[in-house]
């Protein structure tokens with residue numbers, strides 16, 4: 001009566017497509033690709049009696065052994081089965097925005113304050129070519145009383161950048177300055193300071209390669225509880241994101257051509273609250289053509305802007321670097337994004 005059953009671990013989620021299957025390990029924040037047959041078999045194992053599988057063939061025996069070793073599954077006495085009801089994957093956020101990109105020409109204390117009122121956690125400032133260390137220091141002063149958790153500056157490389165101590169000096173004045181990124185640099189390099197939390201990257205890529213919308217790639221996948229929850233109903237790239245360009249246009253991302261209002265004439269909070277502005281936030285991958293058949297759909301931060309079809313399904317005008325029907329990647333695009341994510 002109390003024979004053990006196999007259960008899939010609560011923090012392990014399995015997605016299966018025709019050509020590939022993916023195990024999301026939400027606690028270790030990693031993922032593993034396995035064959036669709038193995039993925040389907042692991043799903044079948046859930047809540048079945050251990051003794052049912054004692055006589056199964058060698059391939060399945062090995063899959064069970066591996067799943068036990070990797071802690072994807074575990075044997076559970078029958079009387080305790082109801083002790084593992086599964087997790088609630090409803091996503092909620094106490095803030096309206098998580099991430100804002102603002103071109104430096106328009107940044108002001110007023111905009112920082114407006115973004116704070118929306119609960120924005122990360123504010124990324126995009127600097128023009130005439131930036132100086134003093135200019136960054138001046139912009140940082142707008143954040144003196146800000147409640148955001150991370151301030152980032154992205155700027156074109158200049159040869160005068162030989163000493164990063166100046167940037168560290170700004171960090172010590174405002175420890176929420178956590179990232180400085182230089183694009184169009186003559187080299188790729190990442191500095192992580194030993195004495196501060198400031199990270200500095202140099203990338204050979206131009207701005208357009210860093211921020212042009214591209215589809216998901218393995219190196220930009222995000223695996224954790226929060227993003228898995230979020231991806232059930234939302235688009236992992238656009239959800240709670242906002243951009244303000246140097247003209248003051250309020251957009252869903254800096255590369256987007258659609259403006260939903262202007263900071264000079266519209267109230268930021270009201271623009272962000274509109275159905276239109278938030279439409280892309282809800283463009284989840286389960287309702288997007290092709291992506292809905294992809295096993296990476298709950299970790300993918302695809303930056304392409306999808307279009308809503310008459311039937312309520314989203315679709316993209318350009319192809320992704322991954323084809324879930326053949327299970328193949330376009331390696332050229334992956335290399336580009338790999339440089340960016342390591343940048």
Ligand code: SF4
Pocket residue numbers: 215216217285290291292294295296297300301302320321322323324
């Ligand atoms: S097919 Fe869609 S979900 Fe899959 S990797 Fe590409 S963009 Fe992401």
